[in-house]
Amino acid sequence: MNVTDREFALELDKNDPLAHFKSQFVVTDPEMCYLDGNSLGRIPKATITAVNDFMVEWGAEVVTGWSHWVDEAQPTGDLLGEAALGAGPGQVLVCDTTSVNFYQLCLAAIHARPGRKTIITDAANFPTDRYILDGIAKQFGLNLVIIDNEDPAIATHERITTQVLAPYLNDDVTLVTLEIIQYRSGARTDIKAITEQVRAIGGLVVWDASHAVGAIELNLDANGVDLCVGCTYKYGNSGPGSPAWLYVSKRVQKELQVPIQGWFAQDAQFEMGPVFERAQNIRGFQIASPSLVGIRCVQSAFSMIKAAGIDAIAHKAAVGTQMMIDLYDAWLAPLGIELNTSRDAKERGGHISLVHPDAAQICLALREISNVIPDYRTPNSIRLAISPLPTSYIEVWDGFARMRDLVASGQYKTVKEGGSRVT
Numbered sequence: 001m002n003v004t005d006r007e008f009a010l011e012l013d014k015n016d017p018l019a020h021f022k023s024q025f026v027v028t029d030p031e032m033c034y035l036d037g038n039s040l041g042r043i044p045k046a047t048i049t050a051v052n053d054f055m056v057e058w059g060a061e062v063v064t065g066w067s068h069w070v071d072e073a074q075p076t077g078d079l080l081g082e083a084a085l086g087a088g089p090g091q092v093l094v095c096d097t098t099s100v101n102f103y104q105l106c107l108a109a110i111h112a113r114p115g116r117k118t119i120i121t122d123a124a125n126f127p128t129d130r131y132i133l134d135g136i137a138k139q140f141g142l143n144l145v146i147i148d149n150e151d152p153a154i155a156t157h158e159r160i161t162t163q164v165l166a167p168y169l170n171d172d173v174t175l176v177t178l179e180i181i182q183y184r185s186g187a188r189t190d191i192k193a194i195t196e197q198v199r200a201i202g203g204l205v206v207w208d209a210s211h212a213v214g215a216i217e218l219n220l221d222a223n224g225v226d227l228c229v230g231c232t233y234k235y236g237n238s239g240p241g242s243p244a245w246l247y248v249s250k251r252v253q254k255e256l257q258v259p260i261q262g263w264f265a266q267d268a269q270f271e272m273g274p275v276f277e278r279a280q281n282i283r284g285f286q287i288a289s290p291s292l293v294g295i296r297c298v299q300s301a302f303s304m305i306k307a308a309g310i311d312a313i314a315h316k317a318a319v320g321t322q323m324m325i326d327l328y329d330a331w332l333a334p335l336g337i338e339l340n341t342s343r344d345a346k347e348r349g350g351h352i353s354l355v356h357p358d359a360a361q362i363c364l365a366l367r368e369i370s371n372v373i374p375d376y377r378t379p380n381s382i383r384l385a386i387s388p389l390p391t392s393y394i395e396v397w398d399g400f401a402r403m404r405d406l407v408a409s410g411q412y413k414t415v416k417e418g419g420s421r422v423t
Contacts, residue, residue, distance in 0.1 A: 003326040009397035012323070018308055018316055021389040025237070033372040033399030037387025038211060038351040041237030046300040054296045073243075073290040074282060076299055080245055083306035084236070085209075085228075086219035087247055094232070094245045094298050095286050098210055099128050100260075101229040101246040102177075104285065107136060108256040109175045109204040109227060116174035116203070118143045120165075123150035124158040126183045129208055133177065143172075158340075159187035159347065162197050173203040180218065180228075181211040181349035184377045186321075186341040188216070188348050192223040199224075204252075210234065213245075214305055215350030215388065216314045226252050235350055235387050237301040243294040246285060254280050262287030304389060313388040318345040320386030320396055324352050327397065331404040340381060351385035353377075358412065362403075363423070365412035370402040376423040 001008050013019050025042040034042065058065060076094040081087030095101070110119065121133055123146050130146070137144035145168055149158050160178055169176075176198045181188055191207060198205045207228040209218060214235030220228055228247040232238035248256065257278065263269060264286040267279045278284040305313065321341075328339055332354065340353040356362060363376035375383050386396055406412050 003323060004330050006394070006397060006401075009323070009393040012319065012393040016316065016393065018312055018388055019392065021304065021308060022392055024304065025390040027390075029371070031371055033370075033395050033402065034391065035384045035386070035396065035399050036373045036375050037237075037391060038215075038234050038383060038385035039375050040233055040240060041214075041235060041301070041387055042390040043239065044237055044301055044304055046304065047237075047239065047297050050296040050300040051293060054293060058292075069290070069292050071283075072292065072295050073286055076295050076302075077245060077282070079299060079306065080232070080302045081220075081247065083302045084213050084218065084310055085247060086217065086223075086310075087221055088250075090282050091221075091250055091253075092245055092247050093282055093286050094243050094295055095290055096244055096246075096288075098208070098229055098231045098244040099132060100287070101244050102129060102206065102208065103132050103136070104258045104260060104287075105206050105227045105229060105246060105248070105256075106133065106175060106177060107259045108285075109206055110136070110140070110142070111259075112252075112256050113174040113203065116172050117141070118145055118170070118172045119175040119177070120145045120147065120168050120173060121177050122147040122158075122160050124182055124184060124187075125177075125179055126208065126210070129177060129179075142174075158182050158185040159342070160189055160194070162190070162193050165194060165197065169198065169201050169203070171201060173198070173201060175204055175206065177206040177208065179211060180207055180209045181216070181351075183211050184340075184381050184383070185353045186211075186348045186351045186383070188212075188342070188346065191218070191220075191225060195224050195226070199226075211351070212349050214302075214310075214313070215317045217310050220247055221249070225249060232298050232301070236298070236305070237387070237390065238297045239294070239301075241294070242297050243291050248282060248285055253282065253284065256285075258285055258287075260287050264288055308389060316388035317350040317386060320388070320391070320393060321345070321348055321350065321352050323393065323396060324384060324386070324400065327400040328352075328354065331400060332407070335404070335407045337382075337407070350387065351383050354382040354384065355380050356382065356407075360417055360423070361415060362407060362412045364417060365406055365415045366403060368415050369411060370406050372399045372402050374399075378423075
C-alpha cells in the first residue's frame with residue numbers, strides 16, 4: 001500500500017496503540033485537521049474535571065488548603081519528570097513561566113562560573129531566549145556570541161552539532177544554551193554530546209525543551225543534563241499559559257544560586273526570617289506561590305502522557321513525521337514547496353517545517369478555506385505537527401491532501417493577510 005492511498009493512514013490508525021487517547025480530548029469539529037499541537041495542545045477531558053474539582057476544593061477548604069497545596073509544584077514536577085523527561089524525583093519543579101525559569105537558570109549557571117565572560121547561543125534559537133540572554137549580557141558586561149546558523153531555507157544550517165559548536169568553545173565560556181528541538185525547522189540537537197562537550201571546557205548548558213517535551217524521549221538523567229527548562233502547553237496539552245517547569249540535576253543543586261530569591265526557596269520558609277538561606281533541594285529554585293489551577297492541568301495532562309509511555313509517543317511522532325515527509329515528496333515538492341526538516345528521524349521531533357514564498361498566505365488559507373490548522377513562522381515557514389496523543393494519522397493525511405489541493409489550485413491567493421497578530 002502506498003502512502004498516497006488514504007487507506008495507508010487508516011491502517012496506521014487501526015494498528016496504533018495510542019489511537020484510543022484521541023477520544024480523551026475535546027474535539028469540537030471532527031472535520032478539522034489540527035496540525036498545530038506543537039504550538040498549543042488540545043484540552044484533555046480529564047482537565048475539565050480536574051479544574052472543576054479544584055474549584056470545589058478551593059471553595060470548601062479556603063486558606064486551610066494551603067497545608068497541602070503549598071508544595072504541589074514538587075510532586076507535580078516529579079510526575080512530569082517521570083512521564084516525559086527521564087528524570088528521577090527531586091529534580092523538577094512545575095512553576096512560573098519558561099522565560100522566568102530560563103532567566104533563573106541561565107544566570108545561576110553564569111554566576112557559578114565566576115571570571116568567565118562568554119555566553120553562547122544560536123541565531124535560530126527562540127526569540128525569548130535570545131532576548132533574555134541579550135539583557136543578561138548587557139546587565140553583567142558579558143560577551144554574547146550568537147552562532148550564525150539562521151538560514152530558514154536549509155535545515156542543516158540550523159542544526160547545531162558538536163562540530164559546529166567546537167570553534168566557539170574556550171576557557172572563557174560560562175554558558176551555552178540551545179533548543180533541543182529548534183522551533184522553526186524542527187531540527188533536533190544531540191543533548192548528550194553537546195552537554196559533555198561544554199562540560200569538558202568547564203561550562204554549563206541550559207537546554208530549552210519547549211518544542212520537545214511530550215513529543216520525544218529526553219532521558220535527561222541518562223544524558224547527563226545539568227539544567228533544562230520547558231513549557232507544558234504544546235505537546236504537554238496543559239493549556240494556554242499553564243505553568244512551565246525547570247530541571248536541575250541533583251549534581252549541581254547545591255552549587256547554584258538563583259538570582260530571584262523568592263520566599264518559597266527559603267529553607268525555613270514560614271519562620272519569615274530576616275536573612276535568605278536557600279533550601280538545598282529542588283525547592284531552592286522556586287520563587288513564589290504556585291498556580292494551583294495550572295498545576296492541576298499539568299497533572300491531568302502528564303498523567304495521560306505517563307499512561308501512554310514516552311517511548312510509544314516518540315515512536316508515533318517519528319512515524320507521523322515520516323508520513324508527512326513522504327506525502328511532501330509525492331504532493332508538495334512538485335508544487336515548489338521546500339522541506340526544511342531533517343529526513344533522519346533522530347534529527348527531528350514532532351513537527352516539520354515547509355518553506356514557500358507565500359507561506360503566510362497559505363497558512364491563512366488553510367485555516368479559512370481548508371479547515372486545516374498549521375502555523376506560520378517568519379519569513380516563509382509552514383509548521384505542521386503530529387501531537388501523538390490527540391492527533392490521528394488520518395488527520396495528518398487529510399490535512400496534507402487539502403494543502404496539496406489548495407496550493408495546486410492557487411485558491412490560497414484569494415485570501416487576504418491580516419487580522420490577528422498571532423501566527
